[in-house]
Amino acid sequence: MAGLEDEGSRARRVVRVTEPDAKPTADEPWPVRVVSQKVGAWVARLGWVWVDGQVAQISRRPGASVVFLTLRDPSADLSLTVTAHRDVLDAGAPGLTEGARVTMHAKPEFYPARGSLSLRADEIRQVGLGELLARLERLKKLLAAEGLFARDRKRRLPFLPQRIGLITGRASAAERDVLMNTRRRWPSVEFRTINVPVQGPTAVPQIIDALKVLDNDDTVDVIVLARGGGSVEDLLPFSDEALCRAVFGCRTPVVSAIGHETDAPLVDYVADLRASTPTDAAKRIVPDLDEETQLITQARRRLDRAVITQLDREAHRLESWRSRPVMARPETLVDQREREVGQLRDRATRSLENRLRRADDDLRHTLARLRGLSPKATLERGYAIVQRADGHVVRAADEVAAGDVLRVRLADGELSTEVQEQK
Numbered sequence: 140m141a142g143l144e145d146e147g148s149r150a151r152r153v154v155r156v157t158e159p160d161a162k163p164t165a166d167e168p169w170p171v172r173v174v175s176q177k178v179g180a181w182v183a184r185l186g187w188v189w190v191d192g193q194v195a196q197i198s199r200r201p202g203a204s205v206v207f208l209t210l211r212d213p214s215a216d217l218s219l220t221v222t223a224h225r226d227v228l229d230a231g232a233p234g235l236t237e238g239a240r241v242t243m244h245a246k247p248e249f250y251p252a253r254g255s256l257s258l259r260a261d262e263i264r265q266v267g268l269g270e271l272l273a274r275l276e277r278l279k280k281l282l283a284a285e286g287l288f289a290r291d292r293k294r295r296l297p298f299l300p301q302r303i304g305l306i307t308g309r310a311s312a313a314e315r316d317v318l319m320n321t322r323r324r325w326p327s328v329e330f331r332t333i334n335v336p337v338q339g340p341t342a343v344p345q346i347i348d349a350l351k352v353l354d355n356d357d358t359v360d361v362i363v364l365a366r367g368g369g370s371v372e373d374l375l376p377f378s379d380e381a382l383c384r385a386v387f388g389c390r391t392p393v394v395s396a397i398g399h400e401t402d403a404p405l406v407d408y409v410a411d412l413r414a415s416t417p418t419d420a421a422k423r424i425v426p427d428l429d430e431e432t433q434l435i436t437q438a439r440r441r442l443d444r445a446v447i448t449q450l451d452r453e454a455h456r457l458e459s460w461r462s463r464p465v466m467a468r469p470e471t472l473v474d475q476r477e478r479e480v481g482q483l484r485d486r487a488t489r490s491l492e493n494r495l496r497r498a499d500d501d502l503r504h505t506l507a508r509l510r511g512l513s514p515k516a517t518l519e520r521g522y523a524i525v526q527r528a529d530g531h532v533v534r535a536a537d538e539v540a541a542g543d544v545l546r547v548r549l550a551d552g553e554l555s556t557e558v559q560e561q562k
Contacts, residue, residue, distance in 0.1 A: 175251035182249040182256065190258065191266075192219075194239050195340040199225070210241070210258070211340035213379055218340075220257040221245060232265035238339050238372070240266040271371060275378050279405055282380070287387045288408040294392045296412060296424060300360035302329040303424060304353035304391070306346060309334035313365040313417040317396070320421030325428050331359060337366040342376040347385045354389045361392050361424055364406065365417040368399040377404035386410055396420035518550035536561055 163169040169177075195218055196209035206228050208221040221243065232241060245258035266274075282288060303321065307314040314332065321328055333352065335345040346364070353362050364386075366377065376382065377397045386393050386409045395410035396417045407413040414420035464471050510516055514524060525533040526546045533539055539558050547554040 172251065175249070175254070179249040179251060182247050185247050187244060187246045187261075189242060190245055191240070191242050193340045194235060194237055194241055197235065197237055208260075210243075213240075213340060213343050213376065215381070216341070216344045220255070221260050222257060223260040223263060227261060228263055231263035235263070235265055240271065240372075240375070242266060271375070275405065278378070278380055279408070282383055282405065282409070287383060293411045296392050296394070297360050299325070299426060300328065300424060302331060302358045302360055304356065304359040304362040305330055305332040305365060306335060306349045306353070306362065307332070307365040307417075308337040308367075311337070311365075311367060313367045313396070316417040317363060317365050317421050320418050321425055324421065325425040328425055331356065338369065338373045338376060343379045343382050346376065346382055350385050350389060350393075354391050359391055361394060362389065363394045363396060363420055363424065364410070365396045365420060366398065367417070368402060374398055374402055374404050377406045379405075382406060383409045394420050394424055515550065518548065521550075523554075524548040 190210065192210040193213045194208055195211040198207040204225050206223050206225050208223065209218050210221050211218040223243075228235065231243075232239070235241065242264045243258075243260040244262040245260040247256060248259050249256050286292065305314065305317055307317070314334070318330060318332075321330075331353065333349040335349050336342045337346075350362065353359050364377070366374070374397060377395075383405050386395075386406055392411040393409075394412045394414055395404075395407045396414040396419065397404050397407060398416075400415035400419075412423060414423055460466055518524065524547070526548070527533060527539065528544055528546070531538075533545065539545065539561065541558050541560050543558045545556050545558060547556055
């Protein structure tokens with residue numbers, strides 16, 4: 140009986156635990172199988188979805204009807220396992236290889252036995268070149284509308300970077316071209332090189348990590364993304380949205396040197412400078428030492444000629460100043476002024492003498508006229524002026540009477556006389 144009671148209590152405990160509304164506690168925790176069941180139930184609620192990604196690995200076991208794929212996100216270090224029937228893979232993507240982009244219709248499944256999550260696909264489509272180009276065009280319009288391609292936000296490269304950050308493939312021709320041509324142009328330039336995969340499912344995350352490392356390095360003046368040529372699929376990582384946004388967010392100027400001149404991944408439009416090839420990038424990030432030396436030599440020659448010409452011009456100007464009379468014989472000016480003063484003084488003297496002479500002549504003429512009109516002159520000719528006592532001049536005899544006393548003015552003196560008779 141005791142054993143039956145123990146089994147019954149355990150059964151009731153299991154039932155209580157598996158009730159959907161029951162909550163685990165420290166006294167009554169959930170078993171692992173219950174947690175697995177609930178996780179599986181939550182995952183199953185997502186249902187069927189369309190998934191886009193890059194095939195990182197394909198596993199086809201001989202004689203097995205199930206194919207295992209590893210689907211990776213091109214922009215992040217994330218991947219999921221995918222199971223599909225061989226017929227599904229052969230029907231949708233018969234020539235599928237690692238690194239290809241695919242779109243699949245799948246349902247997430249949780250396997251409690253292994254505690255793993257995977258996708259079960261019932262349709263797989265390999266993304267063709269035309270669809271890739273259409274996606275890139277849509278992404279290009281989206282990034283342009285957000286201002287990632289705007290010219291006014293692009294920064295100028297330093298004239299002479301002291302240290303260059305280089306992100307490229309290990310031992311690649313692009314790395315060799317950038318290093319060799321840059322050092323050939325400016326031997327003292329320094330590099331900090333980070334080698335990363337430049338194609339494949341792991342390229343984008345590692346390139347973004349390398350960008351962050353170089354952007355946080357204060358000694359790096361410019362960052363170069365370099366890769367050789369390739370197909371559109373090979374250059375696809377450099378058109379990834381996450382990489383474009385990472386380049387846009389860098390504080391350090393970024394130069395894109397991807398592929399050949401005809402290649403134009405989206406990172407070319409986001410970068411501060413686009414170089415047609417890695418060799419062209421080397422020519423555009425550092426000046427040429429020989430050319431700069433020649434320019435400096437030419438500038439020094441022009442400066443020397445300009446200084447010599449200026450000195451000659453100033454010497455001629457000084458000589459012309461020294462040859463002027465005012466500088467050669469300074470007393471000339473004083474002598475000239477002395478002559479002018481003498482001439483003015485002579486003119487003033489002559490003018491004054493003439494005016495005095497004219498005034499003297501006028502005075503003599505006036506005096507002569509005055510004398511000619513003066514009564515005294517008449518008196519001097521023997522005439523006399525007869526006046527009564529009241530001063531009235533006598534002009535006629537009937538103006539006086541006998542016995543009047545008259546005053547007779549002569550040319551020299553006066554006479555007093557009395558009238559004896561009037562005739």
